Amino acid sequence: MNVLALPRTFRTLKHLHWSQLTMRAWRTAQRRLLRPKRLALDAAVHVNPQAFPTPPEFNASCPRGEELVEMLDRGELRLLNQTCSFGSGKWDWRLGQVDEHRLWTVTLHYHQWMYELAKVAVQPSAVGSNAMRLWTESLTDWLESCDYDQPGTQPLAWNSYAIATRLGWSIRSWRLLSGASIQLDPSLENRWRDCLYRQATHLSRNIEWDLRANHLLRDAVGLAWAGRFFDTDRSRRWLETAQRIAVQQAKEQVLDDGSHFELSPFYHLEVMDDWLSLAILLPHAECRQVMCKTWKRSAEYAAWLCHPDGKVAQFNDGAAIDAAATLAHGKAIGEGTSITPCQGGRHFPDSGVAVWRGEPWTIFWDVGDVGPDCQPGHAQADTLNIECSFKGQRLFVDPGCYSYDNNENRRYDRATRSHNTVCVDGTDSSEVWHIFRVGRRARPSDVQIHFDDTGLTGTATHDGYRHLPGSPTHRRQIQMDRDQKILISDSITGTGEHEVEGGWLLDPRWTATAVADGWTLSSGEETLQLKISSQQTLQLAMQPSPYHPDYGVEIQTIRLSWQYSGSLPLHVRCEVSP
Structure with a gap:
């Protein structure tokens, strides 16, 4: 470990529960010192013959129907909006250490796409027959290549979250095929059943108490599926x-x-x-x-x-x-x-979100913590960030989330300077690093939110830059008036010389034209004026920037920014009006 990174590592670990630290140490020792052994089965594994209620199907991250069959015939598969080569006959399960497309790979091992394939396979048609062939080939190959004791299966294929998710889609597939009286080869059916049982056994012994949060809950869902399916x-x-x-x-x-x-x-x-x-x-x-x-x-x-x-x-x-x-x-x-029916204003004090939903503005203001101290892995350094829509169309957007790889896309999505807030000295307001880690966290304070018939009025401060020389503090005030105008005032107090930057990421459907004190924004028949003012000298710029509205999707848009170099305090006023 880099000695210079030790303070950051300490700031990251000090918030965790002891149970998280000890469980992570145990998992690391297991992975490095113990060779995988084939999980033993009970003397007899019985499937519960009684029907049990099935949850509704949730959002598919893959193609459906004939499109899915055609893609697999070409040796391709689209997951999370990205099409990758997948092979045919001998399938590429991306085993071992994966540094690129990690989320795509773990989603591959959820087997939701195999359930969608099974839905086509039960149809009495030529496409259904082809789907049944592809389904049988892919399952057979997965059982041979991705069983527990096979090399390279531990990081993602037998990841507890992947198992928990896969159990649900696999059991759905089993019940779907059984209900349609599809006769599987008895050897394949037995291997599949036994593998599902071993997966559930492994999951029960590797519940993600180290990660907790949504992973722990998904583990419970996987165990519930297996608990109802087996007897x-x-x-x-x-x-x-x-x-x-x-x-x-x-x-x-x-x-x-x-x-x-x-x-x-x-x-x-x-x-x-x-x-x-x-x-x-x-x-x-x-x-x-x-x-x-x-x-x-x-x-x-x-x-x-x-x-x-x-x-x-x-x-x-x-x-x-x-x-x-x-x-x-x-x-x-x-x-x-x-x-x-949700109209008017609402402040959610525990999550730290202030919402105004009305005409013509809808506003979301983040005035809360970046996440739970024990698991801020999905946090971004976006304290006091604002999203808004004008007349039903998004205007200022969040940079989003492209993937979970340790690369420039991930760093961009999490960085303060990518969000609709203020960045000081090029430093993130919360110390986000690697893929999911957070060291120092910005803490909001002095949050005051008020609503009336004109909209939202509020102030909030955070301390995310207090560790910098001169102890800068960011305070933001927002006000809506009866002329449908939004006023956003940012104050950065402290001492010393600093580089300060703020800005707004535009939804791609808007265009911006520079004027003397800001920009004219246009989309269709709608036009807005965005004015920036300060007693200090600011540099205004229009910067091409990526926008990630969904995983694997990148759209080029414009970031409207202001920059300042000089001594504090600094006060910047942004006015958006029709």
């Missing part, structure tokens, strides 16, 4: 474990205002699907009731975090996905939530 003493213990984790994590992960404690709207929706699955799969009525109440509280929060286009804000990691499908899933547990 052994061990599988019944899996169900008990799933229930304990579910109830415990409902208390830990869902804050009092209904938000998920990782503070990412995207992962909030992901976790909602897990609460829903647990509400359906778990056998005990009291536990199911807890899951239903947790889902409903989460749904009320999600309904507020949507832009007029129906897609969630992109604070922290994740995609700007439509919330309607997730909210509609509530019908499966007798809950229905509409995203349309």
